[in-house]
Amino acid sequence: MKTDSFLTLARRFRAIFFDSYGVLKVAGGKVEGGPELIETLRNEGIEIRVLTNDSSRSQSNQATRFRELGYQSIRSSDIITSGMMAKLFLKEKITSGKVAYLGTEASARYVLDAGCEAVAVSEVTNPDEISGMVFLDDEGFDWNTDLNAVINLIRNRNIPTIVANTDYLYPTAGGKVALATGGIARLVESVLGRKFLHFGKPDTQMFNYAFEDINLTDSFAKRDVLMVGDTLGTDIIGGNKFGIQTCLVLSGNTSAKNYNQDIVRTGIGPDFVVESIGT
């Protein structure tokens, strides 16, 4: 159902989970009217969390970026990243040895914060010391040599291999897309015939984490919560499966022209559709 005003819709809920890219932010910066909308919701006492499949930067880095864009009230503790979910897994699962990673040095923070020793895949000298492999970011490595290094590192060994950002693609300027971490991992999975451990939407860990987090201070039922996202295959199906209401925005991955077709083709139906959160 197409709804006119996002604010009118939002006021029917007590908590809102926002995806970041394509919803609060777009290629050019903030989404028009986004910061004002968030301030209004805050002032009305509506709980806000940001659920992002971004394991390239920490919560505080992302909060700083939001403030630069005009989102004054988004704190780092409001931001829940897929990197955090991978970190929680590593913390419990990897008790000895080093963790190899693909990504930038900044993204390796999630490995270090899990209490593990991080080593860039290009720097691995003794594969026997490696007890886990993490796909963190699509930058910070040489796609040719380092992807081959990953394949050689894991192909004959049974070590947990983790994908900390499940997105296949991300939108860039001019309506184009670029290959994201989840897409790179999928490529490696397909050549090795393996299935890695994926963290991030649409899997339920992030929704669970966010729901438990808002319930620390007050009591929320699932019917009190709305998930807002621009991607049917992550945000919307994830919210639907978790059992909360979902709203598709047309300011990111899903275009105003094709969204009806996309919904029919994928069978993933949002409860609401709006142009953007600023409308």
Ligand SMILES: [Mg+2]
């Ligand atoms: Mg998005």
